[in-house]
Amino acid sequence: MFPDGTTRVTVERDPLPTYISRGEGAYLVDVDGNRLLDLNNNFTTLIHGHGYLPVADAIADLLHKGTCFSNPTEHELGLAELLVQRIPAIEHIRFVNSGTEAVMFAIKAARVFTGRSRIARVEGAYHGAYDWAEVSQGASPASWGPEDAPASTTSYAGAPQSVAEEVDVIRFNDVEGLERRLAMSGGDLACILIDPMPSRAGLLAPEPAFIEAVSNLARQHGVLVVADEVLNLRQGYRGASARFGLVPDLIAAGKIIGGGFPVGAIGGRKEVMGVFASLGARPALPQGGTFSANPVSMVAGRVAMEALTSASFERLDEMGARVRDGLSAAIVRHDAPFIVTGSASLFRIHPKRQAPRDYRQAYPTPEQNSWMTNLTSHFRQLDILLPFGAAACLSTAMTNTDLDLIVEAFGDFLETYEADFAGATA
Numbered sequence: 503m504f505p506d507g508t509t510r511v512t513v514e515r516d517p518l519p520t521y522i523s524r525g526e527g528a529y530l531v532d533v534d535g536n537r538l539l540d541l542n543n544n545f546t547t548l549i550h551g552h553g554y555l556p557v558a559d560a561i562a563d564l565l566h567k568g569t570c571f572s573n574p575t576e577h578e579l580g581l582a583e584l585l586v587q588r589i590p591a592i593e594h595i596r597f598v599n600s601g602t603e604a605v606m607f608a609i610k611a612a613r614v615f616t617g618r619s620r621i622a623r624v625e626g627a628y629h630g631a632y633d634w635a636e637v638s639q640g641a642s643p644a645s646w647g648p649e650d651a652p653a654s655t656t657s658y659a660g661a662p663q664s665v666a667e668e669v670d671v672i673r674f675n676d677v678e679g680l681e682r683r684l685a686m687s688g689g690d691l692a693c694i695l696i697d698p699m700p701s702r703a704g705l706l707a708p709e710p711a712f713i714e715a716v717s718n719l720a721r722q723h724g725v726l727v728v729a730d731e732v733l734n735l736r737q738g739y740r741g742a743s744a745r746f747g748l749v750p751d752l753i754a755a756g757k758i759i760g761g762g763f764p765v766g767a768i769g770g771r772k773e774v775m776g777v778f779a780s781l782g783a784r785p786a787l788p789q790g791g792t793f794s795a796n797p798v799s800m801v802a803g804r805v806a807m808e809a810l811t812s813a814s815f816e817r818l819d820e821m822g823a824r825v826r827d828g829l830s831a832a833i834v835r836h837d838a839p840f841i842v843t844g845s846a847s848l849f850r851i852h853p854k855r856q857a858p859r860d861y862r863q864a865y866p867t868p869e870q871n872s873w874m875t876n877l878t879s880h881f882r883q884l885d886i887l888l889p890f891g892a893a894a895c896l897s898t899a900m901t902n903t904d905l906d907l908i909v910e911a912f913g914d915f916l917e918t919y920e921a922d923f924a925g926a927t928a
Contacts, residue, residue, distance in 0.1 A: 512545065514890055516879055525552020527899035530887065539886045539904055541894040546701075546733050546848070547757040549818075550806060551899025557761045560805045561798060570796040577800035584807050585759065585769060589741050591729070591750050592769030596778055597795040601732030601756035602630030604766035605695070607789055608752045609634060611768065612693035612726040614777040614787045622670040622683060622725075623695040625652050626861025628702035629730050633661060635695060637669040639702070646862065650679060674700055674860040675712045680719060688723030693752070697730045698742040701893040704864030705843045705850035707857065708746050717749045726774065732756035732766070733893070737846045739815045745846075758810070761802030764793070814898060818847040821896050821905055825849055828909030836916040839926040847896040851877065851912070866891075873922070880915040 513519050521533045528551045530538045543551065550557070582595050598604055609632065613619055621634055625646065629635035636657035638646070647653030652673060654666040670683050670691065684691070694716055700706050720727045729750035734742035736758050743750050752770035759765055769775070777787040793799075826849050829842045841852050852858060853870035866874065874891055881888040886908065888894055896905070916923075 514878070516882060520882075520887070527551045527553065528897055528901075528904050536885060538882075539907060541881075541896075541908070542887050542889045543895050543897055544762075545757070545889075546736060546893060546895040547760070548762055549736055549758045549847070549895075549897055550761075550809065551897040554762070554806065554809075554899075556809060557802045557805050560801050561763075564797055564801050567797075569798050570793055574795065575797050575800070577797045577804070578795040581759065581800045581804040581807070584804060585755070585767065588739065588807075589735075589753065589755075589769065590744050591741075591753050591771070593772040594775035595767055595769040596775070596789060597800070598766040598768065598789070598791055599764050599793050599799075600630070600766045601730075601754065602632060602635075602766070603791070604732060604754035604756055604768050605629045605635050605728075605730055606632040607787070608728045608730075608754045608768045608770075609693060609695065610787055611752060611770075611774060611777050612728055615774050616692045616724065616726060618690055618692040620668050620670065620687060620690045621693050621695055622672055622687075622691055624674045624697065624700060624703065624861075625671050626703035626864075627674070627695075627697045627700040627730075629695060629697070630732070633657075633665045634669055636661075637666050638671045641671075641861070643865065649673070649862070650682070652679075673862070674703065674706050675709045676860065677712055677715045680712070680715055684719050684723050684725070688719070688725060691723065691725045693726040693728045694720055695728045695730060696748070697734060698746045698748050699734050699737065699845065699848075700861070701733050701848070701850075703861040704852065704858050705848060705893050706860065706864065707843060707845070708748075709859070710747060713746055713748050726751040728752045728754065730754045734848075735759065736818075736848070736895070738819075739810070739812045759803045759807060760799045761804075761806030763799040763802045765799045765803055809898075815846070818896060818898065819845075821900065822847045822849060824902070825896065825905050825908055828906070829912050832909065832913040832916055835913070836920060836923075838916045838920070839923050840916075844893065848893045849895075850893050873919070876919060876922075877912075877915055880918065881911050884911045884914070886911055 523531050523533050530540045625638050638655050645655045652671040654669050656666050727750040729743045738745045755767040826842050833840050853873045858864035878890045
């Protein structure tokens with residue numbers, strides 16, 4: 503019935519997918535009745551966990567009044583006001599239906615505003631399914647080219663080579679490489695697309711010098727900075743850019759701002775966002791969408807975000823630190839070839855002894871990949887869903903007991919497979 507057995511390539515199999523019956527706070531219950539601690543939370547979306555009652559109650563009341571209209575509603579104003587007040591870089595905002603759409607329209611807005619078409623993006627970072635945003639997001643040692651001149655590679659067979667030729671690829675935390683690229687083509691670039699802490703590329707810690715260079719060099723060359731915070735808006739009350747000192751012109755948001763329903767948003771400087779304005783005529787950049795700003799997503803998002811107070815984020819920070827510190831302590835005890843990256847409510851375990859600075863350093867060998875497969879399987883046997891090769895995330899529904907289960911499971915894994923890691927130096 504489905505070409506791949508499911509409708510999302512991101513669904514994990516071991517060897518078959520786990521089919522879910524329901525969610526209960528921090529846990530999932532599969533169709534066989536197993537109760538599983540969820541460290542995926544629909545790819546970091548459900549920051550309050552499953553079945554969050556305030557959202558459920560608000561949506562239940564709304565369903566009888568209508569779920570979508572061709573006219574605007576007051577509900578989109580509520581969520582927009584919250585985001586504009588909270589996120590420093592957002593002065594004006596537009597809603598769409600997914601993170602992919604948010605990134606796509608942010609790139610288009612940058613092109614319209616600057617009159618340029620090229621973009622620059624970070625190697626290995628994930629930005630959704632827009633051709634230009636996908637360039638080199640899946641680069642491998644066979645295709646990624648020299649360290650000082652990363653190649654631009656298309657992401658699927660049949661993709662126009664011309665797309666790759668219109669994208670400059672830079673390495674995360676590489677200030678000199680960024681300077682070279684902008685010296686060569688800065689005058690042709692519409693934007694630098696950057697995730698302040700690239701998740702798929704390794705959940706990499708941004709170095710202050712690199713973040714500063716992105717902002718400064720972009721200004722020098724008249725290039726807009728587009729921050730993809732679809733995932734990383736959960737880094738704090740004011741988002742990831744504010745946390746790490748990035749000053750973007752546009753922000754793409756999604757996931758947590760929908761309260762568990764489809765959503766995306768493009769926000770940024772009023773001057774730049776003006777490309778969407780029609781004022782009675784055709785806008786410079788038309789943007790619609792049948793379900794954009796639908797009441798269900800707007801209400802769910804507003805309720806979920808209102809519950810994410812400064813205190814909530816402080817608690818999530820504490821939870822993340824507790825888990826990362828516990829995992830790191832287990833690594834030291836076993837002298838194991840692993841390291842933990844991440845911040846706030848996110849963490850990722852790498853089969854490396856040194857924390858990677860960029861995608862190439864984070865890229866695993868076949869042997870390291872097998873370790874990670876065993877790690878995910880071991881967690882699953884202990885009734886914990888740990889994403890394979892991606893960011894794991896915590897939710898406000900988790901307790902300290904849940905956090906300790908994560909640390910204990912990792913310690914059990916290291917003890918079980920200790921002989922496999924003996925002598926490993928990577």
